[in-house]
Amino acid sequence: MIGQFFRLTLRGVADITLHPFAQLLTLVAVAMVTLLTGLILVGLHNINLELMKSRGEVEFQxxxxxxxxxxxxxxxxxxxxxxxxxxxxxxxxxxxxLTELATTLGETGDFSWLAENNPLPYSGLASFAVPADAQSEGWAAELLTQIKSLPGVDKVHYTPLQADLAQGWRTVSRVVIWPILGFLALIVALVVHNTIKLSLLTRLDEVDILSLVGASPSYIRWPLLTGGFIQGLCGSGAGIGLLAAVHSATSQALNFPPFLIEVHFLPIPQLAMLAGAVTFVATMSSWVAVK
Incomplete structure (x- = not known):
């Protein structure tokens, strides 16, 4: 049984070379869908990163x-x-x-005469990321109390509205981004499914012959499923490779004044989810097409 399983798997891999042109077109289509989806995800990821810089944190002076x-x-x-x-x-x-204050004020900020008798205390600017499960009320106040409880702290300044905006942006980002991701998943599923189905039409005669000679459904389907899995894996890998090349060429495109925005690549978990989703859809599309 195990030997037959490996033989059918190897046959599915080898059968990819039987129709190289159709397989190549399928591979290119899957790679392009992965690339386009990846570009949209990179855009969403970077927009979220930039907005979270000002909407996803609370500052305490x-x-x-x-x-x-x-x-x-x-x-x-x-x-x-x-x-x-x-x-x-x-x-x-x-x-x-004192130096920072003088730099900020420019030519009018000459405080050298205060060097011997500096009235400024030690200070710090602490930025805290709003936790995903934080409530809009209470979290920042608790953090304020914790900072004030330090024995040497004299004063702490922060804007309560900033905490509300930070938590509000997290809620909005989830409400906006998840429907977009769901829509992208649907588009990927439809395109990859139709591509795999058209590819399998080139092997319709082979399936009919195997059915006529009494081959079991699993004997017919498994090599085709293996082919769909290989196409999805290779296509998603090629698409992510193209995405990495595009990112390498454009990562510094906006990194100049006044923008100073560096385009970040997708995190590893999101890349794995993208590759896994495309491969899974390709495999399931093969199953549906064969049935």
Missing amino acids: VYWKADLPAEEVVKEWDAVRAMEYLRDFKTFTPESA
Whole structure:
């Protein structure tokens, strides 16, 4: 039984070469569908990344007590860095804060006369990513209390509306992106199914002959299913390879002022889902077409 299974599988792989032109067209069609779907997913992924930079995080401006020793401040900076969901933490000593202020004000910002008697305290700007399961109320307030509870902290500033906007954007992104992904999945299924079905029509005579000589349905179907799986796997792989080439050529296309946007490639899990979906649809399309 196992030997027959391997023989039918190998026959399905070998049968791909029987109609090379039809198989090549099928492979190209599957690769193009994968490429187009991947391009749309890359666009959605990067739009979401850019919007999440301003809508998916909450910032806290933290000021430490002016008379607090530097060693204690550094310890509390480490405590902030250890907090959950921290995305970025910029720290400022009194000297660096004065320099930053002077740079911001330009020519009018000459504060060299304050160098010996700097009134600015140690400070930091902490950006926290809003967790996916966070409620619009309560999460940011709890985080504010946690930061204020540090012994050396003097003041903490943040905008409550920012937390609401961050959580609201997460909800909107899920509502918008998931229907688009579902629509893309439907388009991929229809195109790949029709392509595989047209490809199998070239082997209709072979199937009729095998049926007439008494071959069992599983004996007929398995090689064809194997062929559909190979076509889906190779086509999705080729499409992802083309997608990587397009990304390599365009990743820095918008990375210049005032945009400064770097186009990021799809994460590995999303690439695996794309390849798996196309391969699964190709295999199931072979099953439906054979039946």
